[in-house]
Amino acid sequence: MIKVTDLVKSFGTLTAVDGLSFEVRAGEIFGLLGPNGAGKTTTISVLSTLLPADSGTISVCGHDVAREPVQVRRRIGMVPQELALYEELNAEQNLRFWGRLYGLSGRRLRDRVTELLEVSELTEHARRPVKGFSGGMKRRLNIMIGLVHSPEVLFLDEPTVGIDAQARSRILDLIRQMNDEGLTVLYTTHYLEEAEQLCERIAVIDQGRAVAMGDKEELIHQIGEADLVRCHVPRESLTELAARLADLDAVTSAGERRGKLQLECADGAALLPVLQRELDARGVALEQLEIIRPNLEMLYLKVTGRALRE
Amino acid sequence: MLRNVIMKDLRRWWSDRNAIFVALLLPLLLTAILGISFGGFGSGLGISAIPLAVVGDLPSLPRQFLDDALREMELFDVTWTTREDAERRVRKGDMRAALIIPDDLLASIAEGREASFVLWKDINSEFKAGIVEQILERMLLQWRAGEAAYYGAWPGEWYPEAGAPDAFGDLFAGDSVLDVYERIRDGSSEAEAAWERTKAILDRQVAIQDAFGQPGIDLRVESRGGEEDAEGATRRAERNMFNYFLPGMAVFFLMFSAAAAGADLHREREGGTLRRMLVSPLSPLQLLMGKWSFATANGLLQLLVLFAAGKLIFRLNLGPDPLALPAQALATSAALASIFLVLGLLTRNEKQAGQIGTGLILLMAIIGGNFMSPSAMPAFIRAAARFTPNYWANQGFNEIVGGSGGLGAVGPHLAVLSVTALVFLILAVLLLGRRRREGGLL
Numbered sequence: 190m191i192k193v194t195d196l197v198k199s200f201g202t203l204t205a206v207d208g209l210s211f212e213v214r215a216g217e218i219f220g221l222l223g224p225n226g227a228g229k230t231t232t233i234s235v236l237s238t239l240l241p242a243d244s245g246t247i248s249v250c251g252h253d254v255a256r257e258p259v260q261v262r263r264r265i266g267m268v269p270q271e272l273a274l275y276e277e278l279n280a281e282q283n284l285r286f287w288g289r290l291y292g293l294s295g296r297r298l299r300d301r302v303t304e305l306l307e308v309s310e311l312t313e314h315a316r317r318p319v320k321g322f323s324g325g326m327k328r329r330l331n332i333m334i335g336l337v338h339s340p341e342v343l344f345l346d347e348p349t350v351g352i353d354a355q356a357r358s359r360i361l362d363l364i365r366q367m368n369d370e371g372l373t374v375l376y377t378t379h380y381l382e383e384a385e386q387l388c389e390r391i392a393v394i395d396q397g398r399a400v401a402m403g404d405k406e407e408l409i410h411q412i413g414e415a416d417l418v419r420c421h422v423p424r425e426s427l428t429e430l431a432a433r434l435a436d437l438d439a440v441t442s443a444g445e446r447r448g449k450l451q452l453e454c455a456d457g458a459a460l461l462p463v464l465q466r467e468l469d470a471r472g473v474a475l476e477q478l479e480i481i482r483p484n485l486e487m488l489y490l491k492v493t494g495r496a497l498r499e
Numbered sequence: 500m501l502r503n504v505i506m507k508d509l510r511r512w513w514s515d516r517n518a519i520f521v522a523l524l525l526p527l528l529l530t531a532i533l534g535i536s537f538g539g540f541g542s543g544l545g546i547s548a549i550p551l552a553v554v555g556d557l558p559s560l561p562r563q564f565l566d567d568a569l570r571e572m573e574l575f576d577v578t579w580t581t582r583e584d585a586e587r588r589v590r591k592g593d594m595r596a597a598l599i600i601p602d603d604l605l606a607s608i609a610e611g612r613e614a615s616f617v618l619w620k621d622i623n624s625e626f627k628a629g630i631v632e633q634i635l636e637r638m639l640l641q642w643r644a645g646e647a648a649y650y651g652a653w654p655g656e657w658y659p660e661a662g663a664p665d666a667f668g669d670l671f672a673g674d675s676v677l678d679v680y681e682r683i684r685d686g687s688s689e690a691e692a693a694w695e696r697t698k699a700i701l702d703r704q705v706a707i708q709d710a711f712g713q714p715g716i717d718l719r720v721e722s723r724g725g726e727e728d729a730e731g732a733t734r735r736a737e738r739n740m741f742n743y744f745l746p747g748m749a750v751f752f753l754m755f756s757a758a759a760a761g762a763d764l765h766r767e768r769e770g771g772t773l774r775r776m777l778v779s780p781l782s783p784l785q786l787l788m789g790k791w792s793f794a795t796a797n798g799l800l801q802l803l804v805l806f807a808a809g810k811l812i813f814r815l816n817l818g819p820d821p822l823a824l825p826a827q828a829l830a831t832s833a834a835l836a837s838i839f840l841v842l843g844l845l846t847r848n849e850k851q852a853g854q855i856g857t858g859l860i861l862l863m864a865i866i867g868g869n870f871m872s873p874s875a876m877p878a879f880i881r882a883a884a885r886f887t888p889n890y891w892a893n894q895g896f897n898e899i900v901g902g903s904g905g906l907g908a909v910g911p912h913l914a915v916l917s918v919t920a921l922v923f924l925i926l927a928v929l930l931l932g933r934r935r936r937e938g939g940l941l
């Protein structure tokens with residue numbers, strides 16, 4: 190559905206996207222994960238014909254973005270990071286305006302607006318000026334506008350910025366629902382949890398380059414499949430315990446990290462009875478325990494050398 | 500598609516109560532305050548050149564002299580014509596007055612006979628025709644004074660027995676009758692010489708006095724137009740001071756609306772809707788035309804509502820031609836929409852557009868005559884005014900509310916405004932293309 194090959198885009202001396210390549214399959218939710226300034230919005234801007242690429246080839250829905258921008262525009266929907274709404278107008282007027290821009294009219298437009306208001310649970314508020322909406326309602330309407338002309342591909346650029354957890358959850362449900370109906374989604378975010386929950390495949394972007402790409406399991410495999418077990422035990426027992434546990438077959442490595450005992454193992458849950466036995470044998474009380482499964486945060490840390498939110 | 504963009508912006512604009520207040524209520528309020536302060540409905544100043552017909556068969560030199568004298572005050576719009584045409588046009592109200600020069604004017608002057616100018620006044624245009632009468636009276640008085648000064652300098656032409664014409668130098672020698680009398684009293688002057696001197700001085704003074712009493716040129720005033728006709732009420736409206744202030748206020752506040760419409764591109768860009776529109780099938784040119792059309796339609800609507808309200812509230816005169824006002828309003832709105840669209844595309848953000856726009860509006864309003872007629876300003880400002888669109892807008896509207904401006908009369912103003920609109924619109928298209936290529940619209 191989308192194929193990007195060696196995309197480069199610079200602004201003066203700043204290279205925002207530097208040789209990025211990826212492919213989005215029809216009907217999937219593909220995530221571009223990276224911190225602010227990684228080049229996600231620039232990539233979406235080029236893909237949606239807003240900015241010309243310096244080099245590289247991009248095809249969306251089988252059309253070359255540089256040569257056939259009008260065909261591309263008719264097939265894509267865009268949900269920008271900003272709340273791109275007319276706050277003076279009501280929800281229905283907003284949807285109608287954008288629908289007409291895409292050539293919808295009459296009964297077709299009316300039915301589509303009604304459907305989108307229902308899907309977004311905004312029917313009761315359809316005639317209220319948008320300026321009186323909550324942040325979550327505005328975000329939902331923002332997404333519905335991107336869908337008004339029933340696009341084949343939807344570009345979602347950080348669509349959950351600035352809203353509470355409950356509203357975010359509703360929006361993610363909404364996107365899944367649309368995807369279940371066959372919509373292909375390109376989703377940019379700097380929230381790991383969102384990417385993990387929503388996206389089938391992810392490209393991790395840093396400084397305009399894809400530093401890792403694949404489905405969630407593939408990506409996690411790249412950092413190894415070890416669980417981390419962190420135990421809070423009395424400080425005087427730390428060194429002895431670490432040495433003893435490192436000798437166990439189930440433990441890959443053991444050591445001290447920030448005042449805690451940290452164990453790396455294939456299966457953290459299976460290690461717990463063994464760990465309890467060793468502690469009991471030494472009369473050491475376990476104050477706190479944490480099992481950390483491999484995740485994208487660890488991947489990002491591994492491939493960029495820094496945390497995602499730094 | 501274009502209609503969709505225009506309707507959307509109109510809905511947004513009309514949902515903004517502050518915008519309505521600034522665009523419609525504030526101009527009416529200021530017009531009311533200024534109009535009442537400066538005379539309201541009852542009295543006041545004319546606001547445009549008064550149409551004056553001149554009839555007479557003069558040789559080229561005196562004709563040129565009279566024509567220059569009438570035009571240099573910038574109060575009259577002088578048309579030389581025939582007696583029949585002048586009468587018809589005064590009766591119809593196209594001319595506020597007609598000056599009829601007697602055929603034997605030059606011969607009468609040469610022979611010292613009395614001659615009469617005749618002034619036909621439009622009965623329905625008491626105020627402006629009255630101005631014509633007053634000014635012509637004053638011109639004739641100046642003529643008479645000049646004549647008296649001539650005979651005072653050379654009294655011999657009136658009193659041959661007084662001897663050869665004297666010289667101006669002698670006249671201004673510092674002598675007066677009192678000076679001569681004092682020289683006789685203190686013995687510094689001989690009585691006979693002093694007497695001769697006194698006679699010469701008295702001769703001049705008597706000559707001046709007599710010159711004023713001699714047959715000269717007078718002004719005979721006649722009314723034309725019979726009973727007040729149906730259009731009389733319209734032409735009487737020229738006395739209405741609101742006619743003077745409303746056009747200036749309407750154009751002044753229209754500039755703010757146009758500036759706000761121009762800056763709307765920044766609002767759309769900063770809000771993300773511009774990005775969304777640029778991803779839609781709407782082309783950048785259509786987007787620009789939509790913005791321009793909205794600003795033009797909005798301005799047209801604003802002006803028409805203001806003038807209609809002015810008609811209802813202030814008995815504003817909307818001129819003899821029903822097409823003139825809409826045409827002038829459309830050309831004005833289009834020109835201002837183009838100019839402020841260019842400003843919007845030249846500035847970086849809404850704040851900058853607002854600050855520069857306000858400064859530009861105030862400057863143009865002062866130079867272009869929204870607060871004070873450019874004719875009351877120094878020559879260089881009068882020259883600069885012609886480069887402001889609001890000058891042409893103000894002049895056109897003044898023609899209309901002055902009661903004399905049909906579509907033909909506002910034609911030059913319409914032409915200038917239309918060309919301005921076109922030139923700046925082309926500039927806006929070029930700037931939009933450049934900004935889009937540079938990513939400046941995102």
